[in-house]
Amino acid sequence: MADSPAADRPRAQNLRDYIDRLGRDSLAGCTACGKCFEACPMPGYSQALAAQTGPAIVEGVLQLLRGARGSDAALEWINLCTYSARCVPACPEGVNPMLMLRVARMKVLGALGDAPQLERPEDKAFFRRIHAFAALQLNDDEIDAWQR
Numbered sequence: 001m002a003d004s005p006a007a008d009r010p011r012a013q014n015l016r017d018y019i020d021r022l023g024r025d026s027l028a029g030c031t032a033c034g035k036c037f038e039a040c041p042m043p044g045y046s047q048a049l050a051a052q053t054g055p056a057i058v059e060g061v062l063q064l065l066r067g068a069r070g071s072d073a074a075l076e077w078i079n080l081c082t083y084s085a086r087c088v089p090a091c092p093e094g095v096n097p098m099l100m101l102r103v104a105r106m107k108v109l110g111a112l113g114d115a116p117q118l119e120r121p122e123d124k125a126f127f128r129r130i131h132a133f134a135a136l137q138l139n140d141d142e143i144d145a146w147q148r
């Protein structure tokens, strides 16, 4: 694994600085290899992502971080992310893909001053997403107990 691009850098001065640096570090370190997408459990829950390749999806996320419009598939992936963190150890470049997606999500929701590209979720899929997330974290007995 390569050194993290975050190594040896000065500390962020505030939250916005930190978020901006996360975005810049992602752009500097990410090679769009797609391994984070391949490690992600969520595309299996999306017909729109079933035929997509990791490099194409991630390139769409990087476009978005550069300030361009993200691809529909990239937006779908960002929207589906449950922050399972399975992508983090999959990255060979020391990028934190989970945080990369988190910054991308802030951008597409307009929280960082960009024009929104996604509607803020009223979140029709909220409970479905919780269920999927819980299924990734809990064993079968724990899920049974939780659903009672």
Ligand code: SF4
Residues within 6 Å of the ligand: 029, 030, 031, 032, 033, 034, 035, 036, 037, 058, 090, 091, 092, 093, 094, 095, 096, 097, 100
């Ligand atoms: S695994 Fe790392 S380098 Fe590869 S696409 Fe994801 S963030 Fe970029």
